[in-house]
Amino acid sequence: MTVHRSRLHRPHRRHRHGAVHAEPRLLPRRPLGQRLLARLASEQGDVPGWVLITLMTAGIVVALWAVASDQIVQIFKNAMAPFLSGSL
Template identity: 70%
Template sequence: MTVHRTRLHRSPRRVVAAAPTQDAANHPGRAARLVARLSSPRGDVPGWVLITLMTAGIVVALWAVASDQIVQIFENAMAPFLGGSL
């Protein structure tokens, strides 16, 4: 029986040095490759992880500094809907 292992790493990328005088008009395939790469479902996982961690850090920092004010704002905003019982 043959066991197929999934690849958990990205394949090595080719590094192609572009001359500074080249542009998209001279290389019509470059735009197609760019569109295909941007529409890829793989995405940029490390970038999204970094954004998520930074957002969580900002929330924690704001909560640590202004927790009493945040709770008060929430209670004031909800009071009209709950009949002022908060």
């Protein structure tokens, strides 16, 4: 079966003499909830790459902050001092 817009189409059936049926038959539509559950279940637990990248980035930030929070704050203050005329 192939996906065409929001409906599934069965493949074209050939008649005995080799001609292809002109109109594909549409499958009956399922309720929205069933379609969403089927689509979510089709992922089979695969975690998208952007989720892993986001979690890894957050983990790196937390680890760096835990180890070097005082140094990071001092670097930020030194970098912003010229723009804020020393008001930090």
